[in-house]
Amino acid sequence: MNPYEQRKRWKYLLLAFAVVIASGSLLYTNYLVRNLVKSERTRAQVWAQSMKQVFSSDDNDFLNYVFSVRDSLSVPAIIVDEKGDFKLSKGLDTTKTFIQEVSSAGFIKDKKLPKYDPKYFKDELAAMKAQHAPIKIVIFHNNYWLVYYKDSLLLTQLRIFPYIQLTVIAIFLLIAYTAFNSSRKSEQNQVWVGLAKETAHQLGTPISSLMAWIELMKDKFNAEDDPLIAEMENDVKRLEIVADRFSKIGSKPVLEIHSVYEVVKDFVDYFRVRVSNKITFEMAGNQNLMAGLNVPLFDWVIENLLKNAVNAIEGTGSIKVEISESKAKTQVYIDVTDTGKGIPRTKFETVFKPGYTTRKRGWGLGLSLTKRMVVNYHNGQIFVRDSELGKGTTFRIVLKSMTKEVEEPVIA
Known part of the structure; x- marks a missing residue:
């Protein structure tokens, strides 16, 4: 299993563990809520029965006990008759429960005849009906009242507490993960930059020696026009470019306006003679399009894509590079x-992840580096435009066009 798949598996395991913890917390909280709901239901039933006793008992001592039981209810409640008319309430907002009639002069018409706020009553009653079934108490032979109640503030808080708790934990974990991931990436970038620059430094000495040996071969064997030595020179120059690429890692490269077609074609011409002749290459598209490029780094981008294409072709095949504009x-x-x-x-997104590869000896860094160079260094985009198993793949690079700036130069 490659490193990317291992990291992916660990992420899934950690996510599953977090889901188990969250589920356990919710289940336990729901268990407490159910017990509290039963308790409040019982207290509401006791309160409802106490109201019945108020109207059916003449014993003052017993009534005092009943009133104490009635007043002990901590949940808001409303009693209506069989017609739905308001009778009594408990625990409602006293500032909204009743409205006294006021005359045009601003004086209360009749303090003894307060009126219940119908809108507030309707809203509270609807909320209670939505939460619990009513408790029915028979007052007389055919008359009955319905007691509606809703959850107490404590129960309401207990219902929403686990979600608030999980949200806070999730935010904390997200911040911690982001900070840790950023720190890890920064550390990896520093290691990568240091390794790249050291590689460029180490390549410098043998490249200089190879250049000197080639010049010596030319003089000794009078082989200025030998095609083999010319190809050796091309390869040494390519090594110089590779060393230059590594030396630029970690610094902001300078972009210059170039013909995209010409830059890509130059590298394709170099690359095609170094792969199997069973693979054909084709260049097509608009030759006049311009873009800001750092040629050594962009050659690296094209090289990685062409190598990836060659590795994907098993036997005979073709590679086409086409330049167009939006x-x-x-x-x-x-x-x-x-x-x-x-x-x-x-796998369209996965192929750009570090460590992902389908080759037994691959490092899984080619497309990851390619994306970094396109996005971070050329301010562009790269993605899998289309792919079909057994038929082929198209990668697309998107760059900002500089064609108009070349065609219409600014006159100072």
Whole structure:
């Protein structure tokens, strides 16, 4: 199993563990809520029975006991008759429960005839009906009252507390993960930059020696026009470019306006003679499109895509590179299409992750570095435009077009 798959498995395991903890917390809180609901239901029933005793008993001592039981209820409650008319209430907002009639002069007409606020009553009663079934108490032979009640403040808080708790924990974990991930990436970047620069430094000495040996071979064997030595020179120059690429890692490269077609074609011409002749190459598209490029780094981008295409082709196949522009003419598109084995749609994003590879000896860094160079150094985009298993894949690079700036130079 490659490192990427291992990290992915650990992420799933940690996520599953977090889900278990969250589920356990919710289940236990729901257990407490159910017990509290039963307790409040029982108290509401006791209160309802106490109201019945108020109207059916003449014993003053017993009534005092009943009143104490009635007043002990901590949940808001409303009693209505069989017609739905308001009778009594408990625990409602006293500032809204009753409205006294006021005359035009601002004086209360009749302090003995307060009126119940119908809107407040309707809203509270609807909320109570939505929460619990009513408790029915028979007052006389055919007359009955319905007692509606709703959850206490404590029960309401207990219901929402676990969600608030989980939200706070999730936010904390997200912040911690972001900080840890950022720190880890920064550390990895520092290691990568240091390794890259040291590699460039180490390559410098043998490259200089190779250049000297080639010049010596030319003089000794009078082989100025020998095609083999010319190809050796091209390879040494390519090594120089590779060393230059590594030396630029970690610093902001300078972008210059170039013809995208010419830059890509130059590298394709170099690359095609170094792979199997069973693979054919084709260049197509608009040759006049310009973009800001750092040629050594962008050659690296094209090289990685072409190598990836060659590795995807098993035996005979073709690779096509096409340059085009968007309809608005603000972007340049570079499509690299191969006739290889293709990529599953579920892996379109995964292929750019560090460590992901389908090769037994691959490091899984090629496309990851390619994306970094396109996005971070050229302010562009790269993605899998299309792929079909057994038929091939198309990678697309998107760059900002500089064509108009070249065609219409600014006059100072």
